[in-house]
Amino acid sequence: MDEAVCKAPDEMAFGEALAELEAIVRGLESGQLELEESMTRYQRGVALLQALQGKLSDAQQKVTALLGEIEADAEGE
């Protein structure tokens, strides 16, 4: 696996981490890897999975207003 790909899972974007995890699972499922390589990738996959699950559970919607402030919902259109 390319070195550059091995970023810290917490620092990766959700989609990026998910894509790498998918690739790891496919690689493992192919059964073509050496056992040692399988173990290494599995560990990486678990780290990615934990980071992804952490992101899902910690998710707090953030709204940044660049222009104008959103007015209260009570206002009719």
Next chain:
Amino acid sequence: MGPQRAVSVTEAMGSAKRALEQVRLRVVGEVSEFADKPGYRAAYFTVADGGAAMPCLMWRDQYQASGVRLRCGMLVEMTGHFSAYAPKGRLQFVVRDLQLAGEGQLRMQVAELARRLEAEGLMREERKRSLPAYPRRIGLVTSPRGKAVHDVVRTLKRRYPLAEIVFAGVPVEGSDAASAIAAGLRTVAEAGPDLVLLVRGGGSYEDLMPFNAEEVARAVVACPVPVVTGIGHEPDTSIADMVADLRASTPTAAAESAAPAIEEVRAALATTSRRLGRALAHRVQHAEHQVAVLARRPVFTDCSVVVGQAAQALDQAALALHRALPARLEREAERVRYAREGLVRVGPRIGERDAERVAVGAAELDALSPLKVLGRGYAVCYTADGANVVRSAAEVGVGDRVGVRVGSGRLGCIVEEVERSDDGRSGL
């Protein structure tokens, strides 16, 4: 015929009203005054052109049914009839049907712009970018007021709270709206979103005109990330919708298309987690199986398989050696025995023959022996050390000691006189 009978004012106005109500017309004009107070049972407004003004009313239920929301300056087309309001002696036009007069013209302009942009290829399917599956940041351009912005925020919060929303609140109606929307698109694009939502709640055709502006269309096309429109006016498609990467029917639908639902993501992740575990378990099982299969091979269960051949070869060599050594010794011993027998057999005969030959030789030797010669009276003279035979008188001097061997015994002598033979070789 005298003058006409005088009538009351009420009768006069009633007469005028009846006459006016026969006048049914279709009228176009610009709204110059407008009053729509909630307590009124009708909308009152004035429609004018350069030369005249006409007070109008439209009963509230009919006005609301028309869908038009009047504003001053608006060009309207009305169908109705004149009437009179007797208490004030006022002429008025009672509107039965109302629509925006400019709409037809606006539609034509919009259609023309649409054709032009289409000819540029801005609406082609292959131009349309696909949306990222898991956006990190979602741009939102809409009015900061009203339902649309809240619909989007609420939908994203419910479905995909992972994404940050970068919001540009812009006016979506009025003459400045188009350039404000275009500026809003550029502003959110600078914040580096993965896609942009351009939304607006429902409204009249005219209300939606900013979304038909070329400036907005160009800003949508220039946006570096996909743009999803949710402009709520179902029967009509705005130009922004046509050039957008994806058109959703409402702001909520736009938000739903922008991101997956978090429950689906959780479920997919759980599946992936199981796949990951199973894949490794299979790989390990496979490795175990391979090892087990190998471990059962005779090479591991019976060590003789590995060393057997070598051991056997060694045994063979030892055997050969064991066989070879006695055999060799036996052969050698045989040869020795044979030789000995030969010797034993031949030996005595060698002795016999040699004994004869020795006897003959001895007889010959005896005949040749100097002792025999000496026996006949000769003597041999030796140098004092007995090493050399003195063959010439010149070899000794007077006074030298010499030994003389005679037929029987030896004499030690001292030379008293040397007499050389005449051969001249002697002498000192």
